[in-house]
Each structure stands twice: as structure tokens, then as C-alpha cells.
Amino acid sequence: MNEIPRHKTLELSDLQVTEMYRYMVLARMVDERMWLLNRSGKTHFVISCQGQEGAQAGAGLALQAGIDFVFPYYRDLCLMLMLGHTAKDELLSVFGRAEEPNSGGRQMPGHYGDRKLRIFTGSSPVGTQIPHAVGAALAAKMRGESYVSFVSFGEGTSNQGDFHEAANFAGVRKLPVVFFCENNQYAISIPARRELACENVADRAVGYGFEGITVDGTDPLAVYEAVKHAVDKAKAGKGPTLVEAKMYRLVPHSSDDDDRTYRSREEVEAARQKDSLLHMKSYLTEVGLWDAVKEESLRKSLMAEINDATTYAEQAMNPDPKTLSRYVYAEAGEQ
Amino acid sequence: MNEIPRHKTLELSDLQVTEMYRYMVLARMVDERMWLLNRSGKTHFVISCQGQEGAQAGAGLALQAGIDFVFPYYRDLCLMLMLGHTAKDELLSVFGRAEEPNSGGRQMPGHYGDRKLRIFTGSSPVGTQIPHAVGAALAAKMRGESYVSFVSFGEGTSNQGDFHEAANFAGVRKLPVVFFCENNQYAISIPARRELACENVADRAVGYGFEGITVDGTDPLAVYEAVKHAVDKAKAGKGPTLVEAKMYRLVPHSSDDDDRTYRSREEVEAARQKDSLLHMKSYLTEVGLWDAVKEESLRKSLMAEINDATTYAEQAMNPDPKTLSRYVYAEAGEQ
Amino acid sequence: MAIKQYIDAIRDALFEEMKRDERVFVLGEDVGVRGGVFRATTGLYEAFGEDRALDFPLTESAIVGISIGAAAAGMIPVAEIQFADFILPAVNQIISEAAKIRYRSNNEWSSPIVIRAPYGGGIHGGLYHSQSVEALFTHVPGLKVVTPSTPYDAKGMLKAAIRDPDPVLFFEHKKLYRLLKEEIPEEDYVVPLGKAAIRVEGEDITVLSYGYALHLVLEAAQQLAQEGISSHILDLRTLRPLDDDAILEAVKKTGKILIVHEDNKFHGIGAEVSALIAEQAFFDLDAPIARLAGPEIPAMPFSPVLEREYQLTVDKVAQAMRALARF
Amino acid sequence: MAIKQYIDAIRDALFEEMKRDERVFVLGEDVGVRGGVFRATTGLYEAFGEDRALDFPLTESAIVGISIGAAAAGMIPVAEIQFADFILPAVNQIISEAAKIRYRSNNEWSSPIVIRAPYGGGIHGGLYHSQSVEALFTHVPGLKVVTPSTPYDAKGMLKAAIRDPDPVLFFEHKKLYRLLKEEIPEEDYVVPLGKAAIRVEGEDITVLSYGYALHLVLEAAQQLAQEGISSHILDLRTLRPLDDDAILEAVKKTGKILIVHEDNKFHGIGAEVSALIAEQAFFDLDAPIARLAGPEIPAMPFSPVLEREYQLTVDKVAQAMRALARF
């Protein structure tokens, strides 16, 4: 093989791509741990990133943590890890502990937020974060700052009015925002063809006067390339992009769901064959950056990290019930 | 001229096209009367169709009054006349009289509705009628009935979430609905380029998996052709169409507006040269169906009709104040 | 008679009404193939097909708006909003449209739709799967707002709602779905909207409540009975319109009033109940009108300790009842 | 001092705050080039440019949602909703988002936005340009809801709202815009949110009101004064939070309470005021707590005779005050 490896043509170092893979595996393993804790009755809720790690890793690599404003959605565990959260942070969150960085235990797992990382606080009603991202992009433009706003959401959510209104305004004002649609083929039980009549969600961009790009969401490098393009364009004052990454949700919608009621095991099995983790591992192996030994040692060290994090989180303090009524409004003396 | 006249190729009779023109002139003259009454302090509010008559006449001719469900918006005076309302009906409405068919004086002028004509009651918050139209189309499909649902709205309104959500569902279910966007270049003071970044509103249709068509809204026959195509398609079970008719709002947004604060007189003057009434008159003249004598006699008879209607409306009864609290809910014994 | 849970009662009512009248259909997110995330619509897809158990894209405003349009064309839509918290994107269609259609058309058009939504907390749902939203709608003329608290009522009131000629918001407390069972007649029956129900007759204090909180009140009343305090308990059942007569009657019985709801207190529906009493039964009162309700915070947090701290409990209710009795 | 109308006071407050703090900007439909359909933002476009007097597409949910995002990034948006009736498409962004951002992020993020909206009827606006919508928001923890009734307060409270660290809904009764003039200081001042104001001191009856209705109350009180009835009149000014202390104080003054608002009565904010009193000042009361409010219909119809029938008038208010005084 004397072709230039694909990641080099994208100006990514060997370290960057192996790190990317490390985050994907970490996300998967943390996610699996969350299910385990849930199934053993220790925690109340899981919402999963499984199947979407590659897309999130690709997108995450194109962002500058702590500089770009990020408006994630509940499946963005891998993205959060790439931006700076740790396994421990997210395990604290599934236990609803005081220390967890998203909300101090106030919100369900998957409701991310972290001010120091410029990750805005999210809620459950889908799509509300999309105008927020556009608002932060408006602020960037008004003040001549050079960050971009990045917002992610599911394909089902691209049907919500808030998506439409926010995308339109971003187009009119050519704001520095990247709309990132993680099209995992389902909105809970509703398959894409029952939610959407367009071929690709990215087709919608033309209605807002900007570019739409559909990429294979199981190919992290392809996603990186598309999002990087969108970020660079935004920073150059050339307006928004809608990037749609297509992949498959490998597990039920959440720990409260039973996906056997609406999709066949064969369909899920087929999708597992196209898992982005497999994709990335074989790419790294092909270009000589990876092998079975590295894989094993990675998994071992991550398992240790996750075990420690679990122990820590399990024993961590709950919020003080006396804080229940705090922070509805700014407290005296605060701004 | 031995070409076949355009209206014949569209399978329209001479009578149909001259009638179409008659309605356009009637709408214009009723509209002008409404302004006169407002400026003389006799009525409180006007919202105008001026500039949009041709598009409405073209669309109206493609619909079956009393069979198709119609969800108009506040500028659709000409459409309402084509569907069966009279000058008297609408003049009663500007006075808020008990007898006016839209709401018995409860709603502002331009808030149409008439059950016997299958014209659904409209409100002021823009865009809410769009899902209603899709709902009526859903009912048609569920019951195998063959009416279509027709809904109109401005280009500014095509930015509302309700447009997006309703269009998406119509696309997914291939419902018999015609979305008719009257793009008059302004949403009150905001020009189209400040509201929309796409070239045409019709570009949005691809995001919903159906056809979008942009037509010259000052050419009634072109609009007829597009809407007829959409109606036939809908009836054939081939789903929705978004038809965008482009034209210009010739007068201020409403009697409360002063358009000199946001657009030049030259711009308005230029648009007046492309008035659909001129367009239609010269077409009819060209094909030998019209001349100055006919024009004069038409205007004379319409003026008489409008004068009578005005006198009638001015003297008609107000709603009985005792009815103020009726019909919030069904009254005893009603369903 | 058959023994049914609340969720069964809902499902049975839907099934029977769809069978009775082919204009009735259900629509919402995951109500078809999946049978609803709470399983309230299970079996309808199989029995009535995909059109009448209609899986809808994730768009609440369209769910309601399209229901309104379908109703205008003669159908009777029963829309499910997956969680009451997610009804907010549909508020414009509910308040600007459904509520005003009859009035604004001078009785020509109407909006006979039902909107079902599971509400309330205590299921570790965090801020956005625990809210009580009834008070956002009870102020609105043109709407009816109902919140049955038993399987029997759930079935009978859902049937009444479906047969009602005007829009009805039908709120089901999700903790009730599988909390208790009750005998329910096989034959068709309706429980009329707008009527409260006396749950316990008593002499010392009157407690007005609804939904899950009512069951806490009932339990607390049993405790208090052992202490010799007799409670008169009224289940409001419908929050708009309130059953004024029943409320004023219940006030007369004891003169000491406590209103209990899970929703936060400030300007909750308890405020209207209190104001009604203070206006129309003032001279029947022997004590200040008390309210026990949720704290003034957005909703129940996810952390179990915070959630517990938020929630009403039998103890908290008993304490409030005791304080009133001693007054 | 300069003599100003209410609308001038709003415009001046915006101008001065935009000048004082460059993070402040206004956005909304027609607020830029056109200067607002009520002319509340006239001159801002010329003075501060198109970015800070930002003409927005016709999308209320985005107006609020984008304000929230801009605030997250450090700006202070003052959004205009063209008519309060059209705030409903934005309810999800207001209640699910703005109101809960501080709480759900455990105080990391906040939503210092102001939403201005002209409300109320009597201008021949029909059902959808006349509504009072305050009661749809007063129940919601995390929001502040204000309704100043004088030019002085309008200016001072708008400044306070802009400087407030949390989301404030700022409702301006559109009949007040050009109704009366008042002397307003040249220098900067704020009127704190959450404080009611005694408008008239009196002995026989206490009337609580706000907005345009307050002016009817003031006029009626003058009539009554000539009949020998002395009224104590409190302008609530802020509806969430209510000024409990001022209200309870005002109750003590006379023991006879009337609450007046234009919005319909059932579960209007008057209900909470009444419930507060019935709970905390019961023994100060000498009569049932009375409410005078709009009828239970969707909103004011367009027909002038129906509109008149809907509206409160000095006569109707005076009659209610007289009845209470005679009680």
C-alpha cells in the first residue's frame, strides 16, 4: 500500500485518528455499562449512543472544545467525551449524583450541558436546541467573534417546526452554524419512511438557501470531512450547512423501549455489520495503526477506567434535598 | 391570429375566462370600496387583496366550490367571491354586521369561513390553517372521498413551523392537498430577501418529497394551469403539490400600515405596471373577447352592485349584544 | 364486570368507541405499530388498521392541527401527546384554534377532538417527563379539561370526551396507569364531564383534590379517621368547567377547606377553587382556605432524593389535613 | 422632566438601555426599518443599525428560541411579539426552555431575555388582536410577568426587566400606549419588579387591579368618592411574583376586597390573588372576595357592539365597587 492514507489527505495525524477510535470505544463501553446498571436495577434510565459513535467522533474532531458553542442532543455521549467529559462524569449522571456536571442530578441522563465547555444545557422536548444554536451564532456574527455553533438532532426531530424556523433564519442571515442531523432511521418506533417523504434530510437545506450534505454516518472520516468543511465555511462567513449523517440505532430507543415490537432482529443484525466501530477498526488496521494487541490493551484500560468510574459514581453523594428549590431565579447578589 | 387561444388549450371556455376577469375586477372594486369606507371613518379595518386577484382567480377556477375543502387566508377576497361569496357578504363583514356569513360579525374582515361552501373558519395567527387543510385531506383519504383540500398563505408564513410540519405529514401520507403560497414579496415591512434565503418558496417541496411549482402570479391562466395540475394530481392519489404564485402587494399591509416607511413609490409603481388585471384585460382583448365598451359596462354594473351592497351593509343590523356569550361550547341539545 | 387497571380502562374505551363509531381514530407518536409508549393503544393497530391507529411524525403542533382539520371534515380524532410535557409546541393550535373555532365561526364549525396526555411525576422522569400542565389550559374558554382518578372514571370520561362536541384535554396521571384495579361494568357507560364525585363523606374537614394526589388524600384520611378526624373528600374530576355546585356543597359540609394538587401552587387550579369558594361560600367558612401543592420550581428533578423531596406524600397530606382539623 | 406617553416611555427605555449596554438588542417582526407596528421601536434602527434593531422573519418560536441562544452567548435580547395573541407559537420556548434553563443547569446557564408584547382589547382588533394572555404564564416558576400601567412605570420596569438576570414577560396594554401622558425624569431610574404600588389610599374598600383596567378603577373611585365611598387602590404591576406583603397590607386596610381585570375570570390571575388572601388574611376579611373580570368567552369580538359588551367600563367597575362598599 503506497497510497496516502485517507486521514492524511484530511490532514489528520495518526494520533488523532487512533484517539478518535479510542473515544468511540470508550463511548460504546460506557453506554454498555449504563445498560448493565439499568438492567441490574441500580439506575433508572438509559438513552443510548450505540450506532452513532462514529458520526459523533467525526463531528467532534472538527470542533474546538471550549470555543465553539455546542448544542447536543441526548444521544451524543461520544461527542461529549470528545469535548471533554469523562466516563466518570456520565456515570455520575446516570445515578443522578450531585457532582455530575450536566445538571447536578436534576436532569435525566443524556441531558447534557457544561458551561466551561460552552455546551449549552439541553432539555427533553426535541428540537428546542436548534434555535438556541442559531441564537449563539447570531451573537458571534454581531460581535465579530469567530466561533461556530454546532447543533445535533435526530431525523425525526427535523420535522419539528423549530428546525424549520431556525434553519430559515440562519439562512437569511448567513450565520456560522452547523446543523448536524444524526439520521438513525427511527424516531422511537417510527421508521424514516413514515416520518419523512424526502430522500435525504439534507434535501431540506435548499429550502433555506444553504448547502446540504449527506454522508455515511458509519464512516467517521467521511463525517469529519463534511463537518470540517461546514465549520470552515461558517468561519469564513459563508453561512450555515446542514450535514446529515446516516446510520442505524443499534439498540432500543431507551431503557423503557422494546424494539422487538416494531423491527426485526434480522434488520438490526444487518445494521450491526455496518457498525462504525468495525469500520474504524478495519481502517486503522489497514493503514497499519492498529492490531489485535492494541485493541485488547485499549479495551482493558478503558474497562478499568469505567470500573473505577462506576464505583466512584455509585458511592458519590446525592444532591442535598434542601437544594430542591434553589436556582429557579438568580439568587440575591447574583447576575 | 390563428393560433388556438391559450385558454382553449387549457380547456377553458370563453365564458369561463371572461367570468374570471369579472371576478378579478369585482374583487378589486370591492377592495377599493373597503378602503374608501375605512378612510372616511365608517369602518375600522381593511386587509387587501390588491395585486393578488389574478392568482386567486386562477386558483379559484381550478376548485369545485362546495366540494373541495378550502382554507383561505386574509387576502383571499377574490377567491371567496369565486367560491360564492358576494360583494354584499364581504361589505357586511367590514361593518361587522350580524348577517355576514364568515362569523356573524365576531371576526375582523378577511377572516373567512362558510360551512355550506366548505370554507373552514380562519383566524389571525398565520399558518395555523395549513395543518387544518392537511387534516381534511387525511379525512378524504381515510374515507375514500374525492375532494381536495386547498390552503393558501403568504410567503412570510411559509417560514412558520406549522407549514413545515403539515407539509411533511402530507408528503409522508401522499394526501390530496394543494399548498398555495401567494408570494407578494412582503411580510408587512419585511421584504422577501429578509425572510427567505431560498430562491423560490416552491424549492421547499423537495424537502417534503413532493412537487413544487413557481408560477407568475400576475398571469391568471398560468396559475390556473398549475393549480389544476395539482388538483388533478391530488384526486388521482398522487399526493400534494406546493404551488407558489409570485406577485406584488400593491397597497399597504392593512389600513393600519404605512408602506412608505419601508418601500419606495417607484417600486410600487413598477409593480402596478404588472397588475394581473391589466394582464388579463389585454389577454382577453387580444383574443377578441374584450373591448373598451365591455369594460365600461362591466365596471358600471359592478359599481351599482357594490353601491347597493354598501347601502345594505351600512344599514344592516349589528349582532345582538345578548349573543356575546353564545357558542363557546355546543349549546344544550346540539352536537 | 371485569377487573381493570387504569391503562386497560383507557384502552378499552378507545377500542369500544372506535368500534361504535367509525369516525373515531387515534393518532400520535408511536400509537400504531408500537401500541403507544405506555401501551395505551395496544391492539388498535391490529384491530382497526394503520389509518385508524395512525403513527404520526414527531410534530405535536401538527398532531393537533391535523386533528382539527380532520374533525372539520367529519372525523373524531383522539390524539395522544406522548407526555403532557410535550404538549407545549401544540399550544397555539389548542388555544388559538381548537378552543375558538366554534365561537369565531358563530357556531358553524366546531372542534370535536380529544387530546390525551399522560402527566404527573414520581416515575423518575426528571424535569420533562413529570410535569402537570393542566393549569396552562384551565383558564381558556372553549376548552374542557378533565383528569379522572380511577379506572372506572377513566373509561367513562374518555367515552364522554370522545362523544363531546367540543375539544377536551384528557390528562391521565401516569402513576395511576398501573397503580390500582377496579371492577368495571361490561356494558357501555359514560361518566359525564363537569361533575365532581364525593369519594368519602365526612364532617370535620373538606378536602378537594384530583388525579394521583386524590389517592394520597384518601390514604391520609384513613390515618386521620383513626385519630378521630372525619374527612369529606371531593374528587374534582373535571377542572374546566369546575362543578361549582358540588364544590359549594362540600364546603358547607365542614367549613374547613383544603385543596391538594401535585402541580405547583402559585396560580394552579387550586387558586380558582379557592377563589370560587371565597366568593360564593364565604360565610360557610370556619378557617382560612388552605392549599397543599407542589413547590414553586419548574418540575420534579431526576435525582431520586430530589424527586422524593418534591412529591406529595401521604404524610405531608395527613399533616396538612391534621393542621386544618385542629384549626 | 419631560412629558411622555406610555409608548414614548417604552421607546426611551429601549434606547437608553441599548446605549448603556451594547449587549442589549431588539428583535422581532417589523421592529427594524418599520420601527414596529405600534412604533415602539422607531428610531432604533437608525441609531443602532440593523443588527441591533433586528427585523425577524414571521416565526415567533424562533424569535424566542434564538433570543435564548443569543443570551446564552452573552447578549441581552429584547424580543417583541407583535401582538400578545401571537405569543402562543412560542410557548414551548418560553415555558420548556427560558423558564427552566437556570434550574435545569443547576445555575450554570441562565436566560436573561425580555419578551415585550402588546395585549388587551378595545381597539377593534377582534378575537386575535385583543387578548390578555398573562394568565397563561403566571403559573410558571422561572418566569416573571409584569404589566405596568403608567408611562413612568413602563419605562422604569422595562429597564428593570432588561437588567434582570431571568426571563421577563413584559405585557403592555395597547390602549395605554397613547392614552395618557406623565412627567418622567430625565435621569436614569428603575422601578423594581415584584413591587405593587398604592395608587389611592382609602378606607372602605380595597381594589386590586393592573393595566388598563386600573385606570377604570381609578375613574370609578373618583365617582364613588363623591358618593362618600373611599377606595384603597393597589396596582399589582407584577403578576409573578405577586407582592404578597403589599396585597395583605391592602387587605387589612379595609377588609373588603375587589379584584378587577380585563382577562376572563375563571382561573385568571385574580384567582391567585384571591386565594392568597383567603389563605393568609382570612381574618382580615369582612366580605366575600369579589372579582370583576372579562366574560368566559375566547376574546373580544370585532363588532363594535359586541366589543363594547365585552369590555369593562367605568360604570361596570363603579357598580361592583358600590356593591362591595354596601356589603
Ligand SMILES: Cc1ncc(C[n+]2csc(CCOP(=O)(O)OP(=O)(O)O)c2C)c(N)n1
Ligand atoms: C416534543 C417532543 N415530543 C416527543 C418526545 C418523545 N420522544 C423522545 S425521543 C423521540 C424520537 C426522536 O427521534 P429522532 O429525532 O429521530 O431522534 P433519535 O431518538 O432517533 O436519535 C420522541 C418521540 C420528545 N422528547 N419531545
Ligand SMILES: Cc1ncc(C[n+]2csc(CCOP(=O)(O)OP(=O)(O)O)c2C)c(N)n1
Ligand atoms: C403568528 C402571527 N404572527 C404575527 C402576525 C402579524 N402579521 C399579520 S400578517 C403578517 C405578515 C404576513 O406575511 P405573509 O405571510 O407574507 O402574508 P401577506 O400579508 O404578505 O399576504 C404579520 C407579521 C400574525 N398574524 N400571526
Ligand SMILES: [Mg+2]
Ligand atoms: Mg432517529
Ligand SMILES: [Mg+2]
Ligand atoms: Mg407576503
